[in-house]
Amino acid sequence: MKTDIEIARDCAMKPVAEVADALGIDAEDLELYGRYKAKFSDALWSKLDSAPQGKLVLVTAINPTPAGEGKTTVTVGLGQALSRLGKKAIVALREPSLGPCFGMKGGATGGGYAQLVPMEDLNLHFTGDFHAITAANNLLAALLDNHLHQGNALNIDSQQITFRRCMDINDRALRHTVVGLGGRVNGVTREDGFMITVASEIMAILCLARDLADLKRRLARMIVAWRRDDTPVTVSDLQVTGALAALLKDALKPNLVQTLEHSPAIVHGGPFANIAHGCSSVRGTRLALKLADIVVTEAGFGADLGAEKFFNIKCRASGLRPDAAVLVATVRALKYNGGVAKRELGYENLDALRQGLGNLGKHIENLHKFGVPVVVTLNVFTSDTDAEHALIDQYCRERGCDLVLSRVWEQGGAGGEALALRVVELLENSDIEFRLLYPDALPLAEKIATIATEIYGAQGVSYSPAAHKALKRISDAGMASLPICMAKTQYSLSDDPKALGRPEGFRLHIRDVQAAAGAGFVVAYAGDIMTMPGLPATPAALNIDIDDNGVISGLF
């Protein structure tokens, strides 16, 4: 079979204006970025005020494994399949980060015959949204350091600057730095460090903002540092909200591209799924719901992080309500969760599968706690056996949901029709009573405990002294009503990446707590979370090339 980039390059894309036209959007409401990418103009929103709202489907997954689950591939394929069935469907996805493309990970736009195009553009600069966020983030850093340099009228404690510079590159050398060296004229010397752009709070803000006014409100209350008296210093205090918002003006507009089968895809924003909420933008989802009958979106990592945050953070902040969830797994990943080594995953192993199914089962239970109907789908591999499929099918049925096989990687939309039909059935017949897991009014520590026990299956939570102190400071500063954004390993339901399957009897340890006041959540760190990836010994960059005609190779 061809590589992803070869398949993408062979696709005869439609002009994006035609993709928009099929959604009933006039050319004048598009801002084209070349022929195959566009932003929706701000003027479109008021025209859609009275449009009916479509149904919202969340694609999520079991805990990720090195075996790969293909959540984005299923999301894209489901969108393609729904369109094949004549449904007006849009997929709403995150924009890929530039950094990982040159490191180890491939792109983030699906795979095989279920991909978004233009693939190279999506994975490189796309419409510049992430660059705008990088610029706004680093302008803020420069203005903050300039404030220190010019006399520090706000009385910022330079040892309590929580804000970090960022870069959309994997660069371990920037994790821990010292800036402001070289004497008095070159600024105030202090410890600093860079995050990857997707980890910036500004990314989370952009993805949760309802409109420009809301963006400004959120930017204004973003905390960049603290004073010695435990009061926070915000962007508003620095008087630079307007400048940051001006830089983000276009980045706030959702982007339109297409799938390999020319169905529409709204791709907008891409926050980290650990220290942020890991979902594409509220604006992109809302716009999609105005334009389509069915919107398929996904959340980062497994359902313990992705779906939980999609519901408790994105839905809470925006008023969006899910109508169904698709839970993605593979036979290989389930066996891996059952203790099978990576090289042995190609062989049937029903005992290990049975063991690993505990992971799937816990995620089904969790999704039901939110009142959302679930369909499980398996991304089929040639090494799967009928006995394995049958075992999973029975397991799902015992838990009140169906199993449907997906072959979208190999067959595109055609391979997702069974899943699409089941999703449509769910949307038409299910009685939804969506509920958040906890109310705003619950104290922060109790919110953390609720997620830990209800979703992860922990026995309880313990805190470091620093985390304990931080929780108090955040509550005292008036942020006790915010939801929790858990920063935890994605590989396990627990905070131990090696505890696969369905771990039990553990306590969740919270190392630190930080307020993302602009995004509107409190980040609880369960363990060390890497916010700036590094490059491997042989980075993918060494194989990437572009020929004299502009054809890129080696991107995947």
Added chain:
Amino acid sequence: MKTDIEIARDCAMKPVAEVADALGIDAEDLELYGRYKAKFSDALWSKLDSAPQGKLVLVTAINPTPAGEGKTTVTVGLGQALSRLGKKAIVALREPSLGPCFGMKGGATGGGYAQLVPMEDLNLHFTGDFHAITAANNLLAALLDNHLHQGNALNIDSQQITFRRCMDINDRALRHTVVGLGGRVNGVTREDGFMITVASEIMAILCLARDLADLKRRLARMIVAWRRDDTPVTVSDLQVTGALAALLKDALKPNLVQTLEHSPAIVHGGPFANIAHGCSSVRGTRLALKLADIVVTEAGFGADLGAEKFFNIKCRASGLRPDAAVLVATVRALKYNGGVAKRELGYENLDALRQGLGNLGKHIENLHKFGVPVVVTLNVFTSDTDAEHALIDQYCRERGCDLVLSRVWEQGGAGGEALALRVVELLENSDIEFRLLYPDALPLAEKIATIATEIYGAQGVSYSPAAHKALKRISDAGMASLPICMAKTQYSLSDDPKALGRPEGFRLHIRDVQAAAGAGFVVAYAGDIMTMPGLPATPAALNIDIDDNGVISGLF
């Protein structure tokens, strides 16, 4: 009178496709970025192979002063005026840098009624070219540091890494940094620092590259570090040429916008005018010459730096040949050069003006050394007196060139018609014998001496021991045939920023010399050159805002 941003906002722009259509360009050869910005597709180039070549006019200036000269304003206004006269004319200009917008300096797209639009977009992210350069630059830095971290197979001397990270922000705290702190897993600890993006060698490379193949050749030979044995380490050695070029694929395509009067402007690239050559891209100029009868372009700073590099670097590298030069001055700036304090510039002072005219005279002489016919233009201010104009007019005539008044700031193209007519006359009647100042074969030190004595009027050149050693190392590494890029203060013909007018009897002191092997020049540092600006006590960012409808204010 209205502010620049108000004038720009009141302009009823034409769709950029219409601007292109007037140049005979099909919509299919454009890549739109919204309605008012576009890139020219690569496919256009071969279609223009047989098109005749237009005439090239360089706009340059006396040494800049705090009084302001308005070189870009004249360039834009001249383009507008030529179009009013029915000429097929294009202005070819640099893209503004994002950083200074939030500091002290206004935008860089002209002023008054001689501006480029859309002004906000041009001054903020435009089509993302600078972000692409920032990304490529910092990817290279990450790959270099990763190479050190993974074992340093190339035997790089970590104390001789000449390459710097960059950021398109004014940020003094990033001038001197330490990276790679935090122990072994977080990279190799070393001193580092950031330049502003426009100072990156990749910017200079992009602006001098003929096409994608040439871009790759230049990137490949770019030197990032040296070994202890004085041999250079290049991008090619790191095997990342293709990855960098892939990131620059779209940035290499020139951009089309319009003036306030809807005449075409090609805006592409923007290298520093001290450590780089300060001219818009070769590709932009070449394309403009294929599309128009007259192309008006400018070079950074005064003619001692800007015009000299335009001729000796840009024309040498590309084969472009100038047909005429416009030398911009103001009565105020000439009086400042004659010793008048800034607050006194509004009063007639013929003695000081006579004294300051020495600066203008030297630049006229210099331009004539290249064999280029010159017309001098004064950007008229209301405080100018007839006697002052008459004195300058006589001075110019004695030196074999005309003086024409420009009122483009106040009147737009109409205020530039006299200048436009004189330029057309020059182009039709002048006998051009353009010559470079020195041949490739001249040794590096003699090239430096030629520029210093012939252009600056120095008596000679002295070198620091480090500069002396660097010259030898660069020559030994096979780069003796490259032209010189002088990094010198823009405020004086000498290396002393306070020596205004026409300084004499000085020696130029060269502090350091560095090879920009990819750009294809050797940078000679006459004094300390700031490559990362800082922010002032009250940055412009504090006054910039965007309202809920997306209207930006305070940008200027």
